[in-house]
Amino acid sequence: MSNEVLKAIQYRRTVNQISFTDQPISKADIEVILEAANAAPTHKRTQPWRFVVFQDQGLQRLGEELSRIYKEITPVEKYTEVAEQNMAKKATMSNVALAIIVDYSGDLPEWEELAATACAVQNIWLAAYSLGIGGYWATPGLINHLEGFLKLEPNQKCIGLFYMGHHDGEPREPVRTPVAEKVRWED
Numbered sequence: 001m002s003n004e005v006l007k008a009i010q011y012r013r014t015v016n017q018i019s020f021t022d023q024p025i026s027k028a029d030i031e032v033i034l035e036a037a038n039a040a041p042t043h044k045r046t047q048p049w050r051f052v053v054f055q056d057q058g059l060q061r062l063g064e065e066l067s068r069i070y071k072e073i074t075p076v077e078k079y080t081e082v083a084e085q086n087m088a089k090k091a092t093m094s095n096v097a098l099a100i101i102v103d104y105s106g107d108l109p110e111w112e113e114l115a116a117t118a119c120a121v122q123n124i125w126l127a128a129y130s131l132g133i134g135g136y137w138a139t140p141g142l143i144n145h146l147e148g149f150l151k152l153e154p155n156q157k158c159i160g161l162f163y164m165g166h167h168d169g170e171p172r173e174p175v176r177t178p179v180a181e182k183v184r185w186e187d
């Protein structure tokens, strides 16, 4: 890869809690990551991305809420205690979790503000990578039940949780089919 930006794009990976270490993510690093999110492109500059940052006791509360929702919404025949505990562990095994929220302005088609927020998430992922921090965008069905916990406004929607941690995972090549299969050239 010819430069640092392209290298980050190529080598950014999903890193999950199994590889997270206990090393805390500094407030300064969290702020760099949030500034990167805020630099995302947006039609009419509506800047629809919103975040709730969970650390320390906040992660405990998030984990408890995810477990509680899992228990509440899972049909009895599908419920397992292990899954309930794992919901909480995703939060408590992370150093930081961001709730990713779209704030729909009503001035644009919703898909544009969803797309802009996804651009912000990619910036988060790349900025985290550049700081040696791993993470991933998690989208369990439970995120559709977090309105009260996150104190969302009626025009807001949670579209995932971004779990982060310093990690000891090995670099991995991306698993992708060739781009040539996804492109048609018209000369």
Ligand SMILES: Cc1cc2nc3c(=O)[nH]c(=O)nc-3n(C[C@H](O)[C@H](O)[C@H](O)COP(=O)(O)O)c2cc1C
Pocket: 012, 013, 014, 015, 136, 137, 138, 139, 140, 174, 175
């Ligand atoms: C919109 C979106 C939702 C995702 N949701 C999840 C998820 O719920 N759980 C998970 O483990 N990974 C999730 N991922 C991460 C993908 O699984 C991951 O990006 C993909 O496997 C490619 O791996 P890489 O990120 O290492 O290139 C999500 C990614 C995107 C873009």
